Amino acid sequence: MTRMTADGRKTARRAEAERNDHALLAAARAVLATDGAHASVAAIAKHAGVGIGSLYRRYPTKEALFQRLLDIVLDDYLTAAETALADPDPWNGLSGYVTTVIAFAGSLGPIAGTLPLTPAILDKNRRADEAVAAVIDRAHAAGVLRADASVIDVELLIEQLGKSPLIEQLAKQGRTDLSEAAQNAHTRITAIALDGLRATGHPPLPGEPPGPELFTERWEVPGSSEGTAPAGH
Amino acid sequence: MTRMTADGRKTARRAEAERNDHALLAAARAVLATDGAHASVAAIAKHAGVGIGSLYRRYPTKEALFQRLLDIVLDDYLTAAETALADPDPWNGLSGYVTTVIAFAGSLGPIAGTLPLTPAILDKNRRADEAVAAVIDRAHAAGVLRADASVIDVELLIEQLGKSPLIEQLAKQGRTDLSEAAQNAHTRITAIALDGLRATGHPPLPGEPPGPELFTERWEVPGSSEGTAPAGH
DNA sequence: TTTCTAACGGAGCGAAATGCTCCGCAGACT
DNA sequence: AGTCTGCGGAGCATTTCGCTCCGTTAGAAA
Incomplete structure (x- = not known):
């Protein structure tokens, strides 16, 4: 019933839970940064390599996680x-x-x-x-x-x-x-x-000047037939 | 049946349609800028003061409008x-x-x-x-x-x-x-x-230095009880 | 080894959002 | 008055999303 050993250290189970917690917070940061306001809990859990169930065991709600x-x-x-x-x-x-x-x-x-x-x-x-x-x-x-x-x-x-x-x-x-x-x-x-x-x-500015591919290649729509689709802005 | 007058000018109906078209394009810009990738056609139509039906009469699809x-x-x-x-x-x-x-x-x-x-x-x-x-x-x-x-x-x-x-x-x-x-x-x-x-x-920089309210007031959640909720970042 | 149980992953549910269709209506021409 | 173009928006089918629930897994106890 007790989940502490005699000297009070955490069990292996609780250590994994703590790792999961850190992974969830890091994933929340990453997903929020890329997906913006409509970042989904599913995306966060997946990014953290953790099941949705585990996420909701630590945080009662999405809002609590963000808080x-x-x-x-x-x-x-x-x-x-x-x-x-x-x-x-x-x-x-x-x-x-x-x-x-x-x-x-x-x-x-x-x-x-x-x-x-x-x-x-x-x-x-x-x-x-x-x-x-x-x-x-x-x-x-x-x-x-x-x-x-x-x-x-x-x-x-x-x-x-x-x-x-x-x-x-x-x-x-x-x-x-x-x-x-x-x-x-x-x-x-x-x-x-x-x-x-x-x-x-x-x-002087750091690093090398960026190449044009940052502009051109972003416009290629994944399922496009055209191999080269250069376009900026 | 013909919708041109004898001298080729547009009818009043078509003039309104053209105004609507401009309003739609302007609204699409505004809504895209604020709502980002998940701007909805409903939001664009509403912002333009135009019915969804009218939007889809000019553009066969959302993608066509954006194009x-x-x-x-x-x-x-x-x-x-x-x-x-x-x-x-x-x-x-x-x-x-x-x-x-x-x-x-x-x-x-x-x-x-x-x-x-x-x-x-x-x-x-x-x-x-x-x-x-x-x-x-x-x-x-x-x-x-x-x-x-x-x-x-x-x-x-x-x-x-x-x-x-x-x-x-x-x-x-x-x-x-x-x-x-x-x-x-x-x-x-x-x-x-x-x-x-x-x-x-x-x-020298243009304008007056911005006040702190740009930071503080943004965090107030609309239905909050707290009258003053200053928080930055 | 066997039993117990804490923690896990994810299928699935109801609600909400979204792209688009369809239809009843208004008003501008004849 | 009659016609018919263009209008607005309710509604449909589909997808997405927050969250619940439950069967499974693996460390701890006996």
């Missing part, structure tokens, strides 16, 4: 801001914060406004906001961030760059062969935007 | 590029092109890869690509565009900025009171990114 995810992502925001403040260089701290957050911000947009916010979440959010404000204030004070860019400007820029239509579409089409190039392209665009935030001149 | 829309938007791309080339200042031409295209680019992302492309569309696309390449080449030659930014970089940056998660979410929540502030915020972010593309220093 938990929100809580965790807020922790990530806070950690990123603290890491940024720990960097001795104000600009490196800010740009590192921006790039880090962009990497995981995509998950939250679709669920904004669909969840009741618990007091704990509101508190975490407030602390994260204070931390990022400190990062930005420090950059302003050091004169490395353009003076006319506000905290909200930076936060909205992060949100704008967090969701990449390019990467999402490629993921939806299963074009894993292009995902590396798409990631590189997104990194370059982020660097361009960050340079726009700088008070002074730009460093 | 027509794609054709029109490609015309807009081409016109924007030609306008840019007509500007004597290479940087003004490029930045005007970018801002113009960003304003209407949001419609196309969701339908990429879902439509068979007609030869006419492929040809239009090719011409639009050539025109924008000319705009960018000219900016490169004039030394006003950073040398390490490629044509694809610029095109992907446009796509990235074309869809605004902020504006979309506010539209979905019906917060028309914030839409002006959101538009301003988006303009500023676009300006930041454009400055990142410049070879030299930045001009």
Whole structure:
């Protein structure tokens, strides 16, 4: 009946359950980022390699899962801001914060406004906001961030760059062969935007310039007869 | 039986049909931009103030409507590029092109890869690509565009900025009171990114810095009891 | 080994959404 | 007045989705 051993450690069963829980949260992030607002529980469970039944054993409802995810992502925001403040260089701290957050911000947009916010979440959010404000204030004070860019400007820029239509579409089409190039392209665009935030001149862009295939190949409809269907925009 | 008058002008009925057609195309743009890939024909018809029946009288299928829309938007791309080339200042031409295209680019992302492309569309696309390449080449030659930014970089940056998660979410929540502030915020972010593309220093950002309400108020779930529910990210 | 049971996966159910058809009606021409 | 083009939208068939329920599996106890 008891599921603890004598010294109180978890049983193997409970260890698997915990792994499943982490897999579910990671899958929820990934599926939310690609499928957007209509991410389905079935897709999340499948992505996690877990049955739907197991998902509903841990979370009473889809909403509860997303609430938990929100809580965790807020922790990530806070950690990123603290890491940024720990960097001795104000600009490196800010740009590192921006790039880090962009990497995981995509998950939250679709669920904004669909969840009741618990007091704990509101508190975490407030602390994260204070931390990022400190990062930005420090950059302003050091004169490395353009003076006319506000905290909200930076936060909205992060949100704008967090969701990449390019990467999402490629993921939806299963074009894993292009995902590396798409990631590189997104990194370059982020660097361009960050340079726009700088008070002074730009460093060179990272990586190689992206090839045109990111544009052309996305338009091919899977069951098409035409082997070459180049089209942009 | 004939629906032309003696001199060949259209009847009033046909004039209304034509107005409806334009309304449908405009509505399709708007709904695609806000609802994304799962924009429904019902939503498009309603947004256009037109019955579903009328929609299906002009277009045999949803796909046909989107194909027509794609054709029109490609015309807009081409016109924007030609306008840019007509500007004597290479940087003004490029930045005007970018801002113009960003304003209407949001419609196309969701339908990429879902439509068979007609030869006419492929040809239009090719011409639009050539025109924008000319705009960018000219900016490169004039030394006003950073040398390490490629044509694809610029095109992907446009796509990235074309869809605004902020504006979309506010539209979905019906917060028309914030839409002006959101538009301003988006303009500023676009300006930041454009400055990142410049070879030299930045001009000041346009408009007023956006207020925090763009972040805080979006998280309020419509039927919430809590009057104030500030939360960002 | 045998028994017990916690945790698992997924078929399937009712509800909701969606593309499209079909039909009754309004009003513009003759 | 009569005709008939074009209109709006209820309704149908299909798909999707959140969630429940149950038979199966594999570690723990005896």
